[in-house]
Amino acid sequence: MRKMLTIISNVLRASTKKNGAQAVSEGARVVVSSRSYADFTPQASFDIKGCDLHRLEEGPAQQAVLTREEGLQYYRTLQMMRRMELKADQLYKQKIIRGFCHLYDGQEACAVGIEAGINPTDHLITAYRAHGYTLTRGGTVREIMAELTGRRGGIAKGKGGSMHMYTKNFYGGNGIVGAQVPLGAGVALACKYQGRNELCVTLYGDGAANQGQIFETYNMASLWKLPCIFICENNKYGMGTSVERAAASTDYYKRGDFIPGLRVDGMDVLCVREATKFAADHCRAGKGPILMELQTYRYHGHSMSDPGVSYRTREEIQEVRSKSDPISMLKERMLSNNMTNVEELKEIDVEVRKEIEDAAQFATTDPEPPLEELCNHLFSNDQPLEVRGTHPWTKLKSVS
Template sequence: MLTNISNVLRATAQRNGAVALVSARTYADFTTEASFEIKKCDIHKLEEAPATQVVMTRDEGLQYYRVMQTIRRMELKADQLYKQKIIRGFCHLYDGQEACAVGIEAGINLTDHLITAYRAHGYTYTRGGTVKQIMAELTGRRGGIAKGKGGSMHMYTKNFYGGNGIVGAQVPLGAGVALACKYLENNQVSVSLYGDGAANQGQIFEAYNMAALWKLPAIFICENNRYGMGTSVERSAASTDYYKRGDYISGLRVDGMDVLCVREATKFAADHCRAGKGPILMELQTYRYHGHSMSDPGVSYRTREEIQEVRGKSDPISLLKDRMLSNNMASIEELKEIDVSVRKEIEDAAQFATTDPEPPLEELCNHIFYNDSPMEVRGTNPWTKLKSVS
């Protein structure tokens, strides 16, 4: 994560070299690091909890801010492009949940493994995808991260196994990835994300059992955004203590709106796994501002006031911003500068995503089977043969 974010930062610094120099004069006045009291995690079958007193450096804070802001702006842009009918099909937005993606990434290494469901844009970015690639994937263009063939739900990059469309189906895969980590003894961990809705799928429990039985380095993370599609957690789950639902698996309940809480808990969980103690479960209590998908206005099963209250009181970006400002870790102008450059990056990416050509028709049938020599595939009528290359 840090490498990734610092790469992003470095690139920006290079682009805006002059600005960085000018501002550098004033940076010396800022606090370089500060200690913060964060909310204590609820624990299940654990002797100790993640630290509640944590240190964040100014650089880290700026990085988190930039990445969260990028994800937020990217999702809002996707919303806009969807409404303009430039993005088609299914699209699930991540705004509101940014602290989860950023916090998790800050708590593991880029060499660790991550798999999630269909709300995947944020993770694709934190795992190393670029805004351009993500936006172009959303619009189904050639420059997309899955060559424009996957769309919103199916994005992949190194050590990021997608982007999976079926509720809960990615979790056993994540356990399998953890098995590979253990077998290869590479000290890596596998993070499997799912929502509160998916937490009721049977295969999640099958994955828990295998992971615990074989003590796999698997972190199961339930992003509890309070609604599984249109049904609130209370109406769909007998126990809403998602962190305890691994029963024999240790668990943590974490404030998913606070990037530092998520980071500390993830570090704790990763250490747990790397120490050979087997899997661990985390429940991140978070909130999505948008509806379940673009066709869900998101207000038929919850009130507008509820959304406004979360936005007003526990927005992850505002929380971080307030912390940095009140501790003299950054200036308003500086954060605004980040906002401006993020906006520009998003605009450029959107521009790219709307002008990049679509995948050529020759690509249509590629990657169906593994094949050394091209395979012939029947076209839209029996007399059209298309080539399939993998």
């Protein structure tokens, strides 16, 4: 082992004398190629926390199988989300990102676990804390960061910003609290009507959970047996108000009454994955909607204008970070079961940080969309049309 480390050290030392970043990259590739991963455990089983059940005789499995490839993929995505949000925080404080910006760090296991439990052909709609879901649904960090800075290369061409991002089968990013829930039921109705065995995951927060439109949607979805997974991401605070002060009942998974429900540990990616698989099977079996409450936690404030420590203590945030962090939890599982090692995870961390920095560089140098594109993309697959401007005598062209 000592001899191997000496060889690696010599390779890196020699590479740095060559030609800057390219030489270091060449040295890093030699290091990776010299390491064998044959001794790592390819697959392991883990006991996970059971779910609280409502109107269900049995719930998701309490043991989850994780392959090494899955674990590394989840780890990379979790880290990408975390680093992306921290970079967004930095750019916002530098006044490069303006307007509303709601960060997702701390809640990453929800998005990664949900995506691991459904199919790419399934559908998803969420509220304004949407950066993580844009990534798991196929968006790139580069597109997301450019959208945050309002640039032409953004995922909504610089016109949506933090709250309005879209990809195939992902319907946003919606800024009106709770309004995406009936829209999600509409998507689920389309899934049933088209008969493709698809479903819609419809997400909202604990702050929206008391709205009347959500209960109206529960009613329609249950009557029509829509393939809809309603998910309440309960991060304990609706803006600056704790759930105990806002809701007479904080058992959000029971709020559907006649709709079956699950309460899930939303900080554990494996718990979320297994619960989502269970819920998806329920919907695909024609049993109608199901409700999931993911108990999670946001590290930042509600938005960038909220420091997040006036209604909760720094000690509370630190305790969650130290005991329930989704990245640390997955990392510890993989290390303790010899599914990876610290060096391999550090390599991933370096790659992630480089991708984030490259995306941030693009997001600060890409041009803003030109004025003549202001009215474009009002409709999908339509012929160019004229749109009235700021007064009746001005006309602007719109193309899809």
